[in-house]
Amino acid sequence: MPDPNGFLRYDRRLPARRPVPVRISDWREVYPPAGEELIREQATRCMDCGIPFCHDGCPLGNRIPDWNDLVRTGNWDAAVDSLHATNNFPEFTGRLCPAPCEAACVLGLGGQQPVTIKQVEVEIADAAVARDGLRPRPASAPTGRSVAVVGSGPAGLAAAQQLARAGHTVTVYERDDAIGGLLRYGIPDFKLEKQHIDKRLAQLTAEGVRFRTGVEVGVDVTAEQLRAEHDAVLLACGALQGRDTPETPGRALRGVHQAMAHLVAANRVVAAAGNGRPALATLPDGTPIDAAGKHVVIIGGGDTAADCLGVAHRQGAAGVHQLDLYPQPPTERDAARDPWPTWPWLLRSYPAHEEGGERVFAVAVQEFVDDGTGQVRAVRIAEVTVEKVDGRRIVTPLPGSEREIPADLVLLAIGFEGTEEQPLLAQFGVARNARGAVDSRPDWQAADGVFVAGDMHRGASLIVWAIAEGRAAAAAIHAYLGGVGELPAPVDPARQPLAAR
Ligand SMILES: Cc1cc2nc3c(=O)[nH]c(=O)nc-3n(C[C@H](O)[C@H](O)[C@H](O)COP(=O)(O)OP(=O)(O)OC[C@H]3O[C@@H](n4cnc5c(N)ncnc54)[C@H](O)[C@@H]3O)c2cc1C
Ligand code: SF4
Numbered sequence: 001m002p003d004p005n006g007f008l009r010y011d012r013r014l015p016a017r018r019p020v021p022v023r024i025s026d027w028r029e030v031y032p033p034a035g036e037e038l039i040r041e042q043a044t045r046c047m048d049c050g051i052p053f054c055h056d057g058c059p060l061g062n063r064i065p066d067w068n069d070l071v072r073t074g075n076w077d078a079a080v081d082s083l084h085a086t087n088n089f090p091e092f093t094g095r096l097c098p099a100p101c102e103a104a105c106v107l108g109l110g111g112q113q114p115v116t117i118k119q120v121e122v123e124i125a126d127a128a129v130a131r132d133g134l135r136p137r138p139a140s141a142p143t144g145r146s147v148a149v150v151g152s153g154p155a156g157l158a159a160a161q162q163l164a165r166a167g168h169t170v171t172v173y174e175r176d177d178a179i180g181g182l183l184r185y186g187i188p189d190f191k192l193e194k195q196h197i198d199k200r201l202a203q204l205t206a207e208g209v210r211f212r213t214g215v216e217v218g219v220d221v222t223a224e225q226l227r228a229e230h231d232a233v234l235l236a237c238g239a240l241q242g243r244d245t246p247e248t249p250g251r252a253l254r255g256v257h258q259a260m261a262h263l264v265a266a267n268r269v270v271a272a273a274g275n276g277r278p279a280l281a282t283l284p285d286g287t288p289i290d291a292a293g294k295h296v297v298i299i300g301g302g303d304t305a306a307d308c309l310g311v312a313h314r315q316g317a318a319g320v321h322q323l324d325l326y327p328q329p330p331t332e333r334d335a336a337r338d339p340w341p342t343w344p345w346l347l348r349s350y351p352a353h354e355e356g357g358e359r360v361f362a363v364a365v366q367e368f369v370d371d372g373t374g375q376v377r378a379v380r381i382a383e384v385t386v387e388k389v390d391g392r393r394i395v396t397p398l399p400g401s402e403r404e405i406p407a408d409l410v411l412l413a414i415g416f417e418g419t420e421e422q423p424l425l426a427q428f429g430v431a432r433n434a435r436g437a438v439d440s441r442p443d444w445q446a447a448d449g450v451f452v453a454g455d456m457h458r459g460a461s462l463i464v465w466a467i468a469e470g471r472a473a474a475a476a477i478h479a480y481l482g483g484v485g486e487l488p489a490p491v492d493p494a495r496q497p498l499a500a501r
Contacts, residue, residue: 002069006044012113013038020355024313027189027270029095030351036074039123042116043071049106053341054117056498057104059468060086060093061490064101064117071120080128083121086490088158088467091129091196092183094122097464098348100497104341108333134199136206139167145481148173148230150217150424153181154463155454156236157204158470159477162487164207166478171230172209175216178271181238183463185267186260188307190314190351194271218424232449232477235428236470239455241436243415245299250368254287255376259300259308259413265289266311292316295406297379299323299365300413303350308411310352320357321405323379325386325395328361342498362386364395366402368410378404416460435459440493444476451477457493465491 015034017023023030034042046068054064063082070079083090097118105114128134145168149156152174164170178184180197205211215221226233242258245251266289291312298308301324312320329347338344353359363381371377383401387394418436425431430438430446437459438452446452453473454466468491475487 002046002048002065003044003072004047006072007047007107007112007115010041010045012045012116013042014116014119017351017354023190024310024355027314029193030190031095033126034119034123039120040072040074043068043120045107046072046115047107051106053104053106054101054115057101057341057343059100059465059491059495059497060471062086062101062121064115067124068115068117068120071124076124076127077131079124080131083124084128086488087121088161088471089154089200089463090121090125091200092154092192093464093467094118094125095192095196096187097121097462100343100464103343104498109340129199134203136203137165138207139165141167142169143167143481143483145169145232145483146171146230147477147481148217148226148233149236150226150233151181151236151238151454151456152176152179152184152211152213153236153238153454153466154183155238155456155466155470155473156181156234157200158467159234159236159453159474160209160470161204161207162471162474163477164204164209166474166483166487168478168481168483170209172211173215173217173221173226174211174213175220177213179211179213181236182240185264185271186307188263188267188311189270190310191307194274218422218427223424223427227449231481232451233428234451234453234473234477235424235430235438235446235456236452236454236466236473237419237422237424237456239416239418239436239458239460241417241420242412243417245365245412245414248365248368250370250376253368253370253376254374255408256368256410257287257412259298259304259411262289262409262411263304263308263311266315290315291320291409293318294408296320296409296411297323297405297407298411298413299379300415301326302413302415305411305413306350306352308413309357310350310355312409313352313355313357317409319406321407322357322359323363323365323381323405324359324361325364325384326362327386328359339500342500360405364397366397368407369404376407376410379407379410380404416455418459419456442493443480444473444493445480449480451480469493 048065067079067082099118101117102114108114149160149172160170296312296317298305333344364384367380369378382397440446444451451473453469472489475489478487
């Protein structure tokens with residue numbers, strides 16, 4: 001029986017982040033472990049409210065009150081099992097999820113601070129590693145059926161693990177040189193150290209999953225070949241088509257880049273150093289992958305922009321501005337706009353914001369300014385208002401509000417336009433819809449025997465959704481292959497986040 005008064009005795013507390021001057025001098029994670037005493041105290045704040053809306057907030061349907069109580073009572077082995085019953089990779093979500101479950105926690109309804117669900121989750125995940133090093137759970141008998149998974153992000157990996165444990169032979173094809181999708185080279189080490197991916201991959205390998213890196217499906221191997229070799233194919237290729245701004249004057253100047261070009265290259269430098277390999281020093285166009293001593297301007301307000309901010313500070317930027325088109329969001333939930341338990345529009349400050357830089361809201365770039373040699377020296381911005389008219393975004397500059405911000409390096413983190421246009425699509429007989437995503441039928445098939453999941457299906461989203469879709473697509477593939485019993489399917493293809501309307 002959970003403690004009904006725990007939240008009255010304990011305030012919400014998170015472990016202290018490592019001090020800013022220390023953490024920006026390395027690439028290690030920002031948060032140290034919480035420690036058992038703190039985490040059991042925080043788990044005690046879960047009152048087992050009876051109707052746990054956090055279950056609906058979490059696309060995986062994580063059994064949050066169950067594992068909170070198991071942690072409260074020090075029953076770690078059972079907590080590990082309970083968490084893994086719904087989530088293949090809690091070490092990723094516990095570190096990286098924005099925690100829509102916490103926005104839906106009943107404590108938030110009563111004016112209290114929600115339970116630190118995500119922190120409890122990561123501590124359970126790390127306890128699993130500490131206890132038995134992620135013990136493999138291979139299938140008891142092979143089914144003789146074979147599945148190709150294209151793309152090794154969280155969607156592809158979750159599906160691969162579910163299918164391998166059900167006895168199918170699974171091969172994951174990845175065009176990159178390492179497995180992990182955006183977790184590997186998109187998300188910096190200060191948010192997710194790569195040892196966590198490697199430990200999980202060791203488990204998947206021991207469970208029989210085969211990995212083939214450096215293979216671009218559609219180019220190095222055709223869809224026809226893959227279909228001949230496998231009984232079903234899952235496409236989990238992500239939504240990596242970066243949005244650009246070709247119409248802005250000066251876009252072609254040196255020093256103006258897609259954020260992902262800089263971020264991925266910077267993360268590769270860190271990976272290479274960790275592997276004892278020589279670091280790549282430049283982008284393909286010869287630009288040094290380094291913000292050291294530079295005035296950096298990041299355009300955009302999401303995860304990618306915040307990750308660029310953290311990278312720029314660790315590289316030694318002289319100064320960083322982060323520009324956002326929209327006005328500064330409120331710091332408290334606007335209940336009329338986003339009633340509990342929905343995900344509220346709020347000013348979100350990541351640890352990277354604590355490390356420095358200036359955020360500028362309600363502005364738009366009018367021009368990237370040339371220094372006379374073809375290199376950017378500033379961005380000219382204007383204050384703007386933004387309205388939606390017939391679903392279209394109308395951005396109106398305020399007359400007389402223009403000014404320049406110095407810039408040697410400009411990073412465009414203005415979102416993604418869906419999955420990339422690539423040969424694989426036509427070869428499998430699938431196409432991008434108006435949002436750049438690939439639609440599926442209710443059974444996750446985009447074409448006969450070809451399934452789709454994760455960002456490729458949903459559009460750029462979150463790790464928790466990618467895992468949920470990977471699990472659900474695996475359940476559909478298992479049924480398609482005539483597998484015995486049912487695998488869990490936490491979401492259907494039409495499922496959307498909790499919304500008021
Ligand atoms: C910079 C950044 C930071 C983020 N931070 C967070 C965060 O903190 N929290 C969070 O929840 N979400 C975050 N996200 C979003 C999250 O990373 C994605 O939603 C998630 O990774 C999607 O998983 P996925 O498996 O669908 O695709 P991805 O992770 O994108 O993986 C797709 C994989 O498919 C491979 N591929 C593509 N085409 C082929 C082909 N033809 N052949 C072989 N392989 C192919 C790609 O190389 C890639 O490895 C972030 C995203 C970005 C860009
Ligand atoms: S995966 Fe995300 S939404 Fe689900 S319990 Fe963990 S932090 Fe909450």
